[in-house]
Amino acid sequence: MDLRSLAKVDLHRHLEGAIRLETLLDLYREGGAPLPETTPGELAPRAQVLEVMDSLESVLARFTVAQGAFWSEAAAERIAYEAVEDLARDQVRVAELRFSPEFLCEPHGLDWDLAMDAIVRGVRRASQEHDVAVGLIAIASRNYGIDSAQRTMDFALRRRDDLVAFDLAGDERAYPPSLYVEVIRRLEGSGLKLTTHYGESGGPQFPREAIEALEPEAARASQIVASRGASVRTLRRLASRGFGEESLEALVADLERRELG
Numbered sequence: 001m002d003l004r005s006l007a008k009v010d011l012h013r014h015l016e017g018a019i020r021l022e023t024l025l026d027l028y029r030e031g032g033a034p035l036p037e038t039t040p041g042e043l044a045p046r047a048q049v050l051e052v053m054d055s056l057e058s059v060l061a062r063f064t065v066a067q068g069a070f071w072s073e074a075a076a077e078r079i080a081y082e083a084v085e086d087l088a089r090d091q092v093r094v095a096e097l098r099f100s101p102e103f104l105c106e107p108h109g110l111d112w113d114l115a116m117d118a119i120v121r122g123v124r125r126a127s128q129e130h131d132v133a134v135g136l137i138a139i140a141s142r143n144y145g146i147d148s149a150q151r152t153m154d155f156a157l158r159r160r161d162d163l164v165a166f167d168l169a170g171d172e173r174a175y176p177p178s179l180y181v182e183v184i185r186r187l188e189g190s191g192l193k194l195t196t197h198y199g200e201s202g203g204p205q206f207p208r209e210a211i212e213a214l215e216p217e218a219a220r221a222s223q224i225v226a227s228r229g230a231s232v233r234t235l236r237r238l239a240s241r242g243f244g245e246e247s248l249e250a251l252v253a254d255l256e257r258r259e260l261g
């Protein structure tokens with residue numbers, strides 16, 4: 001069996017790490033600052049992870065070459081379009097594609113919303129042409145600081161119709177989950193899901209704290225039920241505020257258990 005020909009779901013692709021080498025070379029040239037490398041073969045060792053690496057931070061350093069390519073709305077649209085075309089080439093039919101607006105837009109001072117419009121255009125066009133369903137995720141890059149995380153949350157809430165989730169990524173050990181409690185609380189009722197990168201360079205306490213401190217939706221929903229009282233009205237209210245079916249089902253099951261107990 002040729003695994004490459006099977007239909008797939010890819011829930012973790014970073015736009016920053018999904019740019020074709022030829023496209024990086026083209027976009028740097030078009031932006032007036034050509035890379036010293038002139039062929040994909042020359043560029044690969046700097047832009048791709050081709051060997052076992054010693055740390056998360058050294059893997060992330062390979063992403064920085066993406067920043068210089070993201071210099072115009074046309075560049076953003078091309079990158080997004082090709083990323084989805086490449087998903088289709090990998091036989092991916094459903095995908096989540098994530099990117100950090102601060103990381104990609106900051107170096108060339110691109111407007112986040114105009115860049116987002118361009119990404120959405122590229123994704124939509126390629127999705128229709130290649131029949132791939134794509135959900136976009138906005139990443140807050142931890143190493144830009146907490147103000148950036150708030151700015152990215154503003155962006156995610158403003159653009160929630162074009163997104164499926166909010167994500168935390170970047171340097172891990174200096175930025176434990178407890179720092180983000182206030183930021184993540186703002187997701188409540190937005191309809192956006194939360195994903196986080198923890199447990200890549202920090203120890204097991206990091207993902208544990210992420211689950212406990214950042215309160216997955218089900219935990220937030222049960223807090224609301226605890227404060228408002230369990231009733232059909234509370235559940236309807238949660239549903240209307242964007243809480244997912246899974247969380248609500250878990251709550252109903254929990255209530256039934258308590259009533260029976």
Ligand SMILES: [Zn+2]
Pocket residue numbers: 012014169197
């Ligand atoms: Zn990731």
